[in-house]
Amino acid sequence: MKFTNLERLLPFGYLILVILGIVKESVFYYFIGVNILKYSNLMDVLISPISDLTSHPIVLGGFSFYVLLLYIYFIYISKNTDKKWVQKLLKTENLSEKPTDEEIKIRLGNKFLSVTAFGVMTFFLGIGIGNGKKVSGAINANKIKYNHSITFSSNKTKIVYLIGSNSANIFYVEKGNKNVKISPIGAVETIEFLKTKK
Template sequence: MKYSNIMDILISPIADLTSHLIILFGFIIFFSVLSLTIYILSKNHKKEWLRKIVGSKKSLTKLSEDEVKSYFGKIFIVMFAIGLLSFFLGIGIGNGIKVSEKISNNNLNYDYKITFNTNETKEVYLIGSNSANYFYVEKGNKNVKISPVGAIKTIELTNNKN
């Protein structure tokens, strides 16, 4: 967050969703299961077992149809927000741990060459980038370096897997 601007922060969830197909499918499945659960709960709101599951102290049988939709809509929003926060926080922490382990075990693939404006070229493992900076580890060094976009002339992918 320290090296990001507001647009990077707002766009990063979309970038995370589209980075891998499995993440997009996981998000769609999460949303579908949550929606289906809320739908089933709202259709069965008069059942006593539901009141116990939801933890409602008042009876849901006396609520009108609009009140039921509002009640379960609020539950949906809270559950969706908690799930979304957990989803993206888990992705971020998991990716961070994976990169940290790669750096500490020196198990990096230096697939990029960065040429700076000074015409100095370095082989690097590119961790990521945002609109203002590139984050990388130089070959033979375990420290993460940050370079502003304006200081870099070119980035060359040297080991294209496709």
């Protein structure tokens, strides 16, 4: 595989990750009735893709495994370029002249990047839709676990289900209330994780 203009593609790739991060956050918070873009700043948007990938070891591991598996698959394809199904995949079966090794490497690199980009898009959208529906359904069915305690600067404490947070706000559902509440980070003194009984 050969990647042409990789130094130009990397910033573009990060821009796509940022856009997908925004879409993922927007879709997730849409299901719980919040327009997240109204409550986010530029820094939240820029770190969104990285925070999504590193949010849980399983997510990072699964994503890394996907990219590695895809890379191994394309290495296998590069060693079988004489087979018809590979020629069809790379669209070289109807060319008047047999492509050079260099051309095949470039085609493989482009195909790898496009398949990886599609996988990343599916990954982010899947997380947004899946988690959004799950949290929204749990709130509506009153099946969420209130596993956080928030103490505000006014010394008032609330038992909540913490939906998420960014650099400016926290989003939560208070025990006994199905409405999503938003509080500025500056008003929060502490957030305590409550151990739930097994």
